[in-house]
Every structure is written in C-alpha cells, then in structure tokens.
Amino acid sequence: MALSREEVRHIALLARVGVTEEEVERFREQLSNILENFQALQKVDTRDVPATGHAIEMKNVIRPDEIAASLSQDDALANAPRREGEFVRVRAVLEF
Amino acid sequence: MSDGKDLCYLTIREAQEHLKGRQVSSVDLTRALLERVHEVEDRVKAYVTVTEARALEQARRADERLKAGENGPLLGIPVAIKDNMCTRGVRTTCSSRMLENFVPPYNATVVERLSEAGAVMVGKTNMDEFAMGSSTENSAFFTTHNPWDLARVPGGSSGGSAAVVAAGEAIFSLGSDTGGSIRQPAGFCNVVGLKPTYGRVSRFGLVAFASSLDQIGPMCRDVTDCALVMNVISGRDHRDSTSLVDPVPDYTRALRPDLRGLKLGVPKEFFVEGMEAGVKEAMETAIRQLESLGANIDREVSLRYAPYGLAVYYILAPSEAMANLARYDGVKYGYSADAPTMWEALEKTRQLGFGAEVKRRIMLGTYALSAGYYDAYYLKAQKVRTLIREELKQAFERYDALITPTSPSAPFKIGEKAADPLQMYLSDVCTIPVNIAGVPGLTVPAGFVGGLPVGMQIIGKPLAEETLLRVGFAYEQATRWRHQRPAL
Numbered sequence: 001m002a003l004s005r006e007e008v009r010h011i012a013l014l015a016r017v018g019v020t021e022e023e024v025e026r027f028r029e030q031l032s033n034i035l036e037n038f039q040a041l042q043k044v045d046t047r048d049v050p051a052t053g054h055a056i057e058m059k060n061v062i063r064p065d066e067i068a069a070s071l072s073q074d075d076a077l078a079n080a081p082r083r084e085g086e087f088v089r090v091r092a093v094l095e096f
Numbered sequence: 097m098s099d100g101k102d103l104c105y106l107t108i109r110e111a112q113e114h115l116k117g118r119q120v121s122s123v124d125l126t127r128a129l130l131e132r133v134h135e136v137e138d139r140v141k142a143y144v145t146v147t148e149a150r151a152l153e154q155a156r157r158a159d160e161r162l163k164a165g166e167n168g169p170l171l172g173i174p175v176a177i178k179d180n181m182c183t184r185g186v187r188t189t190c191s192s193r194m195l196e197n198f199v200p201p202y203n204a205t206v207v208e209r210l211s212e213a214g215a216v217m218v219g220k221t222n223m224d225e226f227a228m229g230s231s232t233e234n235s236a237f238f239t240t241h242n243p244w245d246l247a248r249v250p251g252g253s254s255g256g257s258a259a260v261v262a263a264g265e266a267i268f269s270l271g272s273d274t275g276g277s278i279r280q281p282a283g284f285c286n287v288v289g290l291k292p293t294y295g296r297v298s299r300f301g302l303v304a305f306a307s308s309l310d311q312i313g314p315m316c317r318d319v320t321d322c323a324l325v326m327n328v329i330s331g332r333d334h335r336d337s338t339s340l341v342d343p344v345p346d347y348t349r350a351l352r353p354d355l356r357g358l359k360l361g362v363p364k365e366f367f368v369e370g371m372e373a374g375v376k377e378a379m380e381t382a383i384r385q386l387e388s389l390g391a392n393i394d395r396e397v398s399l400r401y402a403p404y405g406l407a408v409y410y411i412l413a414p415s416e417a418m419a420n421l422a423r424y425d426g427v428k429y430g431y432s433a434d435a436p437t438m439w440e441a442l443e444k445t446r447q448l449g450f451g452a453e454v455k456r457r458i459m460l461g462t463y464a465l466s467a468g469y470y471d472a473y474y475l476k477a478q479k480v481r482t483l484i485r486e487e488l489k490q491a492f493e494r495y496d497a498l499i500t501p502t503s504p505s506a507p508f509k510i511g512e513k514a515a516d517p518l519q520m521y522l523s524d525v526c527t528i529p530v531n532i533a534g535v536p537g538l539t540v541p542a543g544f545v546g547g548l549p550v551g552m553q554i555i556g557k558p559l560a561e562e563t564l565l566r567v568g569f570a571y572e573q574a575t576r577w578r579h580q581r582p583a584l
Contacts, residue, residue: 008459015418015462016425016439017455018447027459030517034460037518038407038473044480051478054308054338055485055534056294056558061337075201079429090427091438 001035003028103128104264105581108173108321111267115162115172122162122172125267126155126216129174133218133265136584142240142250142259144179144189146219154216161214169324171214176266178257179220180227181312182301183207186217190303191235192225194424194431194449204301205333206270206312213328218266221256225451226421227277227305229253230523233514234453241510242284243582244548248507251281251523257315258285263584268316268325272302274309275409276503276527279539282315283502283551286541286580288568289315290322291527293558294534295340297326298333306416307338309409309531318578319540319568323347326561342559350562351569356390358496358567361397366500366526368403374545379501382542382552382571386499389570397498399491401483405529408484410521411464411477412532418461424449456517485533492535492557497567500526502539502551530555538564541577549577 008028012019019027073086082089103125106114114120130148137143151174158172177183180190182200184207189195203211210217224234232240232255240255242248243263250259254271258281261269271278273291282289290313297312304310314325330344362383367376387393426432426445433444450458464473491498503523513520530537535558542552552571554564572578 003463011459011462011466014466015458016442016446017450017458018443019455023455027456030456031460031463034410034518034521035463038411041404041407041411041476041480042472044401044404044476044483046476046479046483049479049482051475052481052485053478054294055481055532056338056340058295058338063334071201078201079198081426081429081432088428091441093438095437 001039002032003035100128100131101264104132106267107317108169108267108324111173112169116167122155122158122216123152125172126151126174126218129218129266136263136265139246139584140241140243140259140263140265141238142221142256142263142265143176143219144191144222144237144256145187147186147217150186151216151218158214158216168213170210170328173215174218174267175210175215176218176221176257176260176269177207178223178254178269178271180223180272180303181207181270182303183217183220186220188220188303190226191223191237192449192451192454193236196431198429202301205298205335206329207301209329221254221260221269223256224253225454226303226417227253227272227274228417228453228457230276230280230520231513232256233510234451236451239510242507243584244286245507248509248548249284251284251503251507253277254315255281258282258287258289261285261287261315261317262582268314268321270312271315272310272312273531274306274413275531276524278313278315279527279537279551279553280503280524283539284507284549286549286577287315288317288319288322288541288578289313289539290326290561290564291530291537292326292330292561293340293536295338296536296559296561297329298336298339300333300335304420306413307420308416309413319565319572320348320351322538323351323565345562347562347565350566352566353570353573354390355386355567355570358390359392359394359494360386360567361491361495361498362393362395363397363399363402363498363500365399365402368504368525371501371504372506372545375501375505375550378543378545378550379552383499385574386567386571389574394495397491397495399487401480401487402529404480405484405532406521406525408477408480408532409528410460411473412481414457414461415464415474416461418458418465421454421458453517481532484529488529488533488535489557496556496563497560498555500553500555502526502553506545506548506550526553534558536561536564538568540568540572543577544580
C-alpha cells in the first residue's frame with residue numbers, strides 16, 4: 001500500500017496541516033508502512049457483519065430543555081488569540 | 097510519626113487513617129509531597145505544572161472540614177491530574193504547543209467531583225501529546241522518566257500520572273485510556289490502574305482524542321484505593337450524554353481475599369509472538385497464584401479476532417481524532433500562527449502547533465475517511481470491531497474475567513522505539529481490544545523482570561468493575577509487589 005508524495009500532499013491539504021517537503025517524504029514512508037500492515041484486515045470475512053460505532057449500546061438520550069447558567073462572555077473569550085470587544089476576530093474568509 | 101518520604105508513599109486508606117487520627121494534617125501531607133516533588137522532579141519530570149499555592153490552600157480548607165468532623169475517603173488527599181482534563185484557572189496543555197497557554201474556563205466533571213470530595217490537586221501530569229503515544233516521548237515539552245530506571249520510559253500516554261504515584265509525588269492520580277493509556281504505564285511503573293467500562297466515568301472536560309474509546313480512570317498504589325476513587329468519580333453526568341445511568345455500587349464491598357467460585361480464562365492470543373520471556377514467566381507465576389486462591393483457570397481460551405485489534409484501533413482512533421482535532425484552528429483558543437490569509441494561517445497553525453505523531457494520526461484518519469478508501473479502511477475496521485466485541489461477549493458467558501499480560505514487554509529504553517511508529521503501536525497490543533469492546537480492564541503489579549515492573553491485566557464484561565477489583569484485590573493480598581519502592 002505505497003502512497004505517492006502527491007497523495008501525501010493531498011491528505012495534508014484535506015487535513016489543513018502544513019507540511020515541508022522533508023515531512024512529505026517521511027510521512028509517505030511511515031504511512032505506507034502502517035497501511036501495509038493494516039492490509040491484514042482484508043483477510044477477515046465481514047459479509048453480513050454490521051458496523052460498530054459505539055461499543056456500549058445506548059438509546060436516545062434526552063433531558064428537559066431547561067435554562068441554566070453557562071460561561072460568561074469574558075470566560076468564553078478569554079483564550080481567543082484575537083479579540084475585538086465582545087467578538088472573536090477572524091481573518092477574512094471571502095476575498096473580493 | 098514517620099518521616100516525610102514515608103508519608104509520600106501512603107495509600108489513600110492509610111493517609112485517611114492518619115488524617116482522621118490527627119497524626120498529620122492535610123497541609124503536612126501536602127507539604128511532604130511538594131518537598132518530594134522538589135527532590136525528585138529534575139530526574140523524573142512527571143509534572144507539566146505543579147500547583148503549589150493552590151494545593152496548600154485546598155489542604156487548609158480540607159483541614160477545616162476535617163476539624164468540623166467531616167469524613168470522606170478523599171478528604172485532604174493529594175492527587176495528580178493528567179494534563180488533558182480541564183482545570184478552571186490552571187493551564188491544561190495536553191503536552192502540546194497547541195494548548196501550551198490554554199487556561200480552561202471550567203472544570204472537567206471528574207475534577208469537580210474530586211474537588212467536592214476534598215481532594216487536593218498537586219499538579220498536572222505530563223503525557224504524550226493529545227494522549228497519542230505509549231511512552232510520553234511525544235510530549236512537546238519533555239519525556240518523563242520511569243522511576244524504576246531513569247533511562248527507560250514510564251509508558252504512556254498517562255506516563256506522568258503513573259510516574260508520580262511510583263515516585264511518591266502524589267498519593268494517587270487520574271489518567272485517561274483510549275487504547276491502553278492508563279494500564280500500560282501503570283504496568284510499567286508498578287501501579288494499579290483501572291480503565292472503567294466506556295461511559296462509567298464522565299468525559300466532560302476531558303480533551304477529546306477518540307470519543308468512542310476514551311475513558312478516565314484511577315491510578316493508585318493498591319486496589320482498595322482504586323475502589324475508593326471509583327466511588328467518587330463514577331456515575332451519570334448530564335453533560336456527557338454517553339455516561340451510563342446504571343447506579344454506582346460501593347466498589348469497596350467487592351474486595352474479598354479469595355477467588356472461590358470464579359472462572360477465569362487465559363486467552364492464548366494475548367501471549368503474542370515476540371513477547372518478552374520474563375513477562376511470560378511472571379504471568380505464569382501469577383496465574384498459578386490465582387489458581388491457589390481458588391479460581392478455576394482455563395488456559396485454552398482462544399479469541400481469534402483479538403489480534404486484529406491493533407489494525408482496527410489505528411484506523412478508528414485516528415479517524416475519530418482527525419475530526420476531534422479539527423477544532424484547533426487558531427481562532428477560538430490555542431496556538432495561532434500569523435499569516436496573510438485565513439487558509440495559510442490555518443495550515444501554519446496546525447503545522448507548528450502539532451507534533452509529528454499527532455500530524456501522523458490526523459493524516460492517517462483523513463486518509464481512512466477519504467473518498468474511495470472509506471469502505472476499505474474505516475467501515476471495514478468498524479465491522480471487525482463488531483466481531484471483536486461479539487467474541488469477547490461470548491467469552492464472558494463462560495468466564496467471569498480474562499487474564500492477560502498488560503504489555504508484551506517490560507519498560508523499554510527512552511529512544512528505543514521513537515523512530516518507528518509501528519513498533520511503538522505494538523506495545524498496546526494487549527490493552528487495545530478492551531477499548532474496542534468498551535469493557536473494563538484493570539492492571540495490577542505482578543512482579544519484576546530484571547528490576548523492571550510487570551503488570552497483569554484483568555478484563556471483564558461491561559460494568560464488571562467489581563469482579564475485576566475482587567480478582568485484583570485477592571491477588572494483591574497474596575503478593576507483596578505493591579510494597580516495593582523504586583530507589584530514588
């Protein structure tokens with residue numbers, strides 16, 4: 001299951017993780033090796049086997065919709081790298 | 097009264113007796129531990145943050161409550177918290193550059209419950225970044241050293257939480273376990289560690305890694321202490337919809353010194369190829385001991401899907417992680433890199449904020465979930481997850497618990513596996529199936545190989561914590577491994 005450098009760059013783009021050329025090569029090697037190892041799963045017969053998302057089965061969990069205290073605005077904004085008044089400041093998403 | 101170092105090695109139950117009898121105050125106990133931290137920390141490096149002033153203040157308040165006649169198993173007892181559980185006003189880093197300066201505006205539910213019970217927080221412990229790793233070598237800050245041999249790893253990812261208990265730097269600690277992160281380091285450090293049933297302990301305020309696998313649990317000096325901590329931290333929490341509604345028993349009532357009437361299975365697949373000979377020998381001795389305590393042992397159990405657990409885990413956990421870690425965008429909190437445009441800033445933030453293993457797993461998860469590979473990797477892994485879970489369920493129709501080694505090797509040398517991710521992943525091979533099935537697993541000290549600790553794992557069906565604690569307790573009463581201290 002050898003990945004190409006192009007594929008590694010594509011995955012990094014999807015994940016929005018910047019990578020250097022050196023990292024591309026290292027990840028290519030390591031991820032290929034790991035995926036190669038996981039090929040063993042293909043040997044398991046899973047016809048008619050349902051998928052498990054959560055191991056402990058739970059029905060819908062609901063609670064009354066009651067108003068209760070939550071974080072203050074100052075608390076919620078305290079860790080924001082860029083703040084403007086009562087807002088989190090972000091970079092332009094749309095460029096014209 | 098005993099000297100400072102002896103105080104540092106008390107169990108919760110012993111410390112509680114001392115506090116009740118007024119031989120020591122919580123402030124005395126906390127001071128002794130802080131002194132111990134100053135004495136050994138430059139060698140062990142288990143704490144990311146030591147909360148000295150806050151600890152002394154909490155200890156003073158605990159002493160007032162004690163004086164007022166209040167009584168509680170954790171009142172005045174010093175505890176260490178893994179640095180992925182939110183502590184209001186105390187930075188919570190996940191041992192990552194990304195959260196190096198993050199100060200949570202709220203407490204995790206477990207932190208709240210410990211605080212109400214009067215426990216005294218000594219500090220926040222080092223870990224593999226975002227709990228991804230088995231040695232603490234993936235911490236962005238420093239590697240924690242195993243108190244039994246400073247050239248070796250303490251295990252991970254809760255390596256700091258295991259090391260502080262072994263080194264006498266806390267009376268007990270909390271860890272989190274996604275694929276073995278409580279049990280493997282506990283085993284490596286001669287500590288008792290419990291990964292409860294998925295949902296038994298609230299995950300609210302635990303920084304998410306793989307939400308269908310993560311679980312918080314206690315790391316202690318003996319099984320009784322584990323039961324005492326479980327009594328406090330378990331139970332339904334409306335802020336975690338996956339927390340279980342089942343009533344919480346008094347876990348200490350399960351502790352009995354014999355195993356009569358219990359049927360225990362030893363699955364041969366867990367005695368993996370390449371397992372260290374000394375670990376195997378220690379396990380055989382331990383299993384004979386369980387037999388002499390009255391357990392009925394079946395050594396011919398086979399769990400043929402368990403060996404696929406590693407591949408299933410390293411597809412599912414990174415897939416869940418890549419979604420959970422998408423929130424680190426440098427906007428609301430955490431590290432934020434500067435760049436002219438939004439996309440550049442986002443990529444740079446994640447490039448510089450995450451370490452190599454975290455990036456590796458995000459990319460692995462992104463690949464496993466991407467168009468064209470979803471069926472072959474993610475869905476396939478979820479189906480094999482069903483098979484592993486069903487097989488364990490069937491085993492628990494015949495056995496009260498299963499006995500396995502906690503790890504296939506004794507603690508390895510720092511640097512030994514750091515360059516080869518796959519080799520590192522293999523050290524979780526015995527603990528991973530437990531998370532995949534959502535069942536509880538307990539590790540107890542089971543001997544030494546060349547001076548290095550070996551752990552025995554006890555696995556049960558969902559909500560069988562009491563059975564596990566009973567087996568662990570009976571075994572520990574019959575052995576003396578837990579009384580050993582590292583030469584520090």
